[in-house]
Amino acid sequence: EDQVTQSPEALRLQEGESSSLNCSYTVSGLRGLFWYRQDPGKGPEFLFTLYSAGEEKEKERLKATLTKKESFLHITAPKPEDSATYLCAVQARGGSEKLVFGKGMKLTVNP
Amino acid sequence: DTAVSQTPKYLVTQMGNDKSIKCEQNLGHDTMYWYKQDSKKFLKIMFSYNNKELIINETVPNRFSPKSPDKAHLNLHINSLELGDSAVYFCASSSTRASYEQYFGPGTRLTVT
Numbered sequence: 001e002d003q004v005t006q007s008p009e010a011l012r013l014q015e016g017e018s019s020s021l022n023c024s025y026t027v028s029g030l031r032g033l034f035w036y037r038q039d040p041g042k043g044p045e046f047l048f049t050l051y052s053a054g055e056e057k058e059k060e061r062l063k064a065t066l067t068k069k070e071s072f073l074h075i076t077a078p079k080p081e082d083s084a085t086y087l088c089a090v091q092a093r094g095g096s097e098k099l100v101f102g103k104g105m106k107l108t109v110n111p
Numbered sequence: 112d113t114a115v116s117q118t119p120k121y122l123v124t125q126m127g128n129d130k131s132i133k134c135e136q137n138l139g140h141d142t143m144y145w146y147k148q149d150s151k152k153f154l155k156i157m158f159s160y161n162n163k164e165l166i167i168n169e170t171v172p173n174r175f176s177p178k179s180p181d182k183a184h185l186n187l188h189i190n191s192l193e194l195g196d197s198a199v200y201f202c203a204s205s206s207t208r209a210s211y212e213q214y215f216g217p218g219t220r221l222t223v224t
Contacts, residue, residue: 043201043215098156098167
């Protein structure tokens with residue numbers, strides 16, 4: 001069964017303090033690994049898709065990387081507006097389009 | 112120019128009632144989904160429709176019945192509501208001809224009392 005584990009469950013950073021979020025996965029043939037951001041009371045907002053090991057994508061202060069077993073979301077010099085829950089999900093090859101999500105990681109950036 | 116919209120935003124109802132949630136997307140996508148997010152914020156797939164055809168049904172009680180009148184709409188009807196149905200329900204859509212990322216609606220918070 002496809003599985004996603006995110007760590008840590010929660011993280012508090014000071015503004016400007018860089019860190020990384022980890023997403024470990026097991027999947028029967030990876031089609032894509034997805035990162036989403038979710039603010040309280042809102043739907044998940046798409047950030048990145050990674051398709052193969054070694055791939056990297058960047059958006060502002062966020063950079064996502066992928067290996068065969070895990071993905072990292074690096075946050076460089078975070079700002080308070082980066083505070084949110086970050087969700088990792090995998091999609092397996094072969095028919096079903098469903099996303100299997102991890103439990104998320106709540107990031108709080110203090111000013 | 113909302114991409115994926117859901118109505119209502121909040122739904123409070125009593126046990127045993129029947130209720131519906133509606134979803135519409137204007138992205139031209141061919142696949143739509145219902146996800147449930149429980150109190151621990153865990154998102155789990157319930158159903159998926161591709162071109163009005165049911166393709167995913169993830170061991171959801173048959174009190175839940177999705178209906179897709181066309182590619183842009185996916186509704187969720189719930190019969191005989193139970194306390195455990197309280198959650199946030201998200202609709203999402205994607206294009207199987209493009210890059211597979213799913214775009215989510217704002218969610219419907221269902222509270223069963």
